[in-house]
Amino acid sequence: MRTAHRVETVRAAETRLMDRLPDGALMARAATGLATAAAELLRRVYGSRVCLLVGSGDNGGDTLHAGAALARRGAGVSAVLLSPGRAHAGGLAALRAAGGLVLEAPEAAGESEVPGEVTRRVREADLVLDGIVGIGGKGGLRPVAARLARTAYEGRPAILAVDLPSGIDADSGEVNGDAVRADATVTFGTYKPGLLIDPGREHVGALRLVPIGIEPGAPDLEALQYADVAALLPVPGVESDKYRRGVVGIAAGSTRYPGAPVLAVTGALRGGAGAVRYAGSAADAVTARHPETLVSSGLPSEAGRVQAWVVGPGLGDGDEARAALDDVLATDVPLLMDADALSLAGPDRIRARTAPTLLTPHAGEAARLLGADRADVEARRLDAVRALADRLGATVLLKGSTTLIADPGGTSPVRVNATGTSWLATAGAGDVLSGLAGSLLATGLPPREAASAAAHLHGLAARRAAGGGRGGAPITAYDVAEAIPGAWRDVREG
Template identity: 70%
Template sequence: METVRAAERALMARLPEGALMQRAAAGLAAACAQVLGRVYGSRVVLLVGSGDNGGDTLYAGARLARRGAGVTAVLLTPERTHKGGLAALRRAGGRALSERSDVAEELIDRADLVVDGIVGIGGKGGLRPDAARLASLAARSYAAVVAVDLPSGVEADSGEVRGDAVRADLTVTFGTHKPALLVDPAREHAGTVRLVDIGLDLPEEAELEALQHADVAALLPMPTARSDKYRRGVVGIAAGSARYPGAAVLAVAGALRGGAGAVRYVGPAGSAVIARFPETLVSDRGPAKAGQVQAWVVGPGAGDDASSVAQVLEAEVPVLVDADGLRLADRDAVRGRSAPTLMTPHAGEAAALLGVSREEVEGGRLTAVRELAARYGATVLLKGSTTLVADPGGGPVRVNATGTPWLATAGSGDVLSGLSGSLLAAGLPARDAGSVAAYLHGLAGRYAADGGPVGAHDVANAIPQAWRDVRD
C-alpha cells in the first residue's frame, strides 16, 4: 500500500488543500445515492474513525445531507475525528454522536444505509471491540452497508482477515484496486467493488493483475490456414487409475475443449477415455514412449503411479502437475527442470506441500502462492474462489474471479488441468496458460451452471461457449 500512499502524497502536493478528499467524497456520495435510489428522506448512519478515511466519509455524508437525507455520524474516536469533515456535515444539517451513545444501536437498526469509514488502508489486525460491535449491528440490520476504500478490519496488502471485519454490500475504492478487494478471504467481505478515479499516477507494474476479456482474447491461440493438428499443439495426459478413471476422462475433455490439436493419453483408463473420446490417441507404454507432445499433464486421479510422474518431469516440454502428481513429485526434480512447470494445487494440497495447516493457506493465500512458487521454482496456480497464479521469479500475481461457487464439484479441477495443458501445448507461457485457463474455466462454470447445480462434464462442454464469448 506504500505505492498508493506515495501516489496520494504526490497528487496532494499538486492540488489545492482538501481537493483530493473532495474527489473521493464526491465519488463515494454518488455511489451511496445509487444504492439508496431515493436520497431525500432516507436514513444514513456513518461509522467514522480517525484520519482521512473518516474525513472521506464525513464529506460524503454532508453531500447526502444536502440532498435531504437524514445523516448521523457515529464517532469512534471523537477527539481525533477529521475536523473539516465533521464541520461540513454539521453545516449540511447532519449530526454526530459518540459510539457510546444509547441511541447508536437504534439508529443503525433503523437505517437505510450504513457507511463504513472506520479504518482505511493503514488498518492492521481485526476491529477493536467497540468498532466490532457497530459492524455486527450493521450486519444484523436491514441496511445496505457501503465500505469506504476497503472493509474495515481486513488486511489491505494481503487479503487476510485476522479478526472481526465489516461485511459490505458495496465497497467504493479510490484510485486503484487494493489486494484485499481481489484476494480471499478479504474479498468475501467487500461485496461488489466500485472504483472511483481520483487521478492517481501509479506505476505500471502492480502487485496484482486481473485479466479482462480483451487481455484473454489477445492470448488465445487461434488456428490459421496453415494449421494442422501438430501445429495446434499435442498435449499428453498421464492421469487416471483403476479407481479413478473419470479423472482421466475429464482431463482429456478439458484438453480437447481447450483447443488442443490432438491428445495423447497414457494410463490405465484408456478404455474409458476411448469410449467417451474416440479421437484420443491412447498408449499403454508409459509417458516416455507415448510419442511426441508439446506439453504434459500429470497427476489427476493417478493414485500412486510415481513412475509416470517421474517420467513426465524428465520430459523437455512444459509440464502441468496436479492432484496426486503434486504428492508424488520430487521437489528437486521440479526445481531442476529446464522447461516450464505449472503446479495447480487447491488449499489442502498447498498446505501439504508447504508443511502448514489448510487454515493457514486459506487465511493467507497470497503469501502461500508466492512461497510455493519460490520453493519449487515453478509457476503455481492456487485454486479457490479466487484463483491466484504466481511465477517463481516474482512479479505481479494474477488474480481470477470469473468462477462461481457451483464449480466446487468433483472433477472440476481435472477439467482445468486439461484446459491448462492444451494452452501450454499451444505455446503459451505457464503464467499465461494458467491465467487464461482459469478465466475460461470460471466463465464456463457460470454458463454451465446458470444459477443451478452443475457437473464437471457440463463445465468442459461449456468451454467453447466461454471461448467464443471472450473472442467476440
C-alpha cells in the first residue's frame, strides 16, 4: 500500500530524525537517492549535460548536492539560482567544488531579463532538475520560473522533479497557476497527497520514493495495491450457495434511460455476489441481456430479500423514481446511491440513514450536494470528498481521473485510486461501477472497502478493454463490464 502524509506531518518527522543524526545526514540521504534516479534517467552520466533549477531552502540544497554528485561522475552540471541570496550554502559549495557552473536568474529581475546563457543551458540540457520550490510552496510558479519551465519544454530534456513538481500544492494536488510538468518525480521519506491526486498527479510523471528514515506515523492518504485489493475480494467456500454469497438489489432505470439498469446489473453480476435482483421498469431489457437476473416490476421491497441495494442509475425524477427511492431509503441494509438518487434524496434524508451508505457522485453531483462550483470541487478534490462525507454522514466515492474515497469523521485515511484510463470517460461507465460496488457490499464488505476494491477493478478493467499501453482505443461501458473478470484474475494472481 502506498501511504501519503501532509507537509506538517512530514516536517515534524524530519525534525525528530534530524535531532538524532549528524548535521547534513538527512540531506545527504535525499541527495544520494536523487542523484541515483537522475543517473538512471540519463543512462550515461559521463559527458551528459545537466541543468539544475534551484530555489531557496532545503529543496534547493538537495538539488545542488545531487548535481555535485553527477558532476563528480563526469556530467557537465550548471545550476540556475532563482534566489541567489538564499541558495543553500553547503550545496552551492559542493557543486562548485565538483566543477559545476553557477548562473543566476533572480525572480525579482523579471521574466524579460533572464540571461541568454541561462536559457541556452536549460534548452540544451539532457536532464533538468526541478528544485525550484519544495513541499511547502503555495501557488503557481513565478514568472521567471515559469519561463524557464517553458524553455525546458521547448528543448525537450527529461525533467526530474525534486520531491514534487514545483507549483503543485503538496497537501491537495491543487494547481493554482503555472506548474512544472515532469517526466519523473523523486519524493523523499513518504508520498505526499498532491502527488497522487489530480490535477497535481498529471504533472508528476513516473513516481519514485526514496526512503530517508523518517517515521511519519498514521497516513492522511493511502492507495491500495494489488495485494491489498486481493485480500478484500470474496472467494466462495465449498459450502457456499448463491444466497450465502450475498444478493444485491438494483433499483434503477426509467423509460428515458432503459440502458442504465442493464449496465448496473452487468457490473453487479461480475462483483462477487451470488445473485442479482432487479426492481424497475426495465425488467425486459435486463432479462434479455442477463436471463439469470431475478426481476420484479414492483417496488424494491417486493423483489425479495437482499444484502445490499443499489439505487439511482437512470432512475429519472418521476413519481415511480421517487417511490422506489423512498422504499429503498427505508431499508436497513447497506445502500449505494448514485446518479439521480443523489439529487432526489437530498442531504437531509441521506444523513438520516443509520445503515451503511455509500455515495458515488461525480464532480458535478458533489458540487450540487455541497452547494459549491464544479470547478472548485475539481481543483480541490481532497477537500471536497472529506467535506461531503462529513456533511452527509456517509462514505463517499468521488469519481474522476483519480477516484477518492472518504469515510465521515476523518478518522480513516482518504483512499485514492488511479488505475483507470482516459478512455473510461464514456457514457454508462459509472453505472457499471455502481453495480460492481453494490455487489461487493452485498458480499459483506464495508462501504469503504467495497468502494476501494470496485474502483480499483473498474479502472483495471477499463485499461484491459482499451488495450493498455499509452494509447489504447475507444471503449464502451459494456466493454469495461466484460473485462472485469480478467481484471479480477489479474489482482488475485498478483
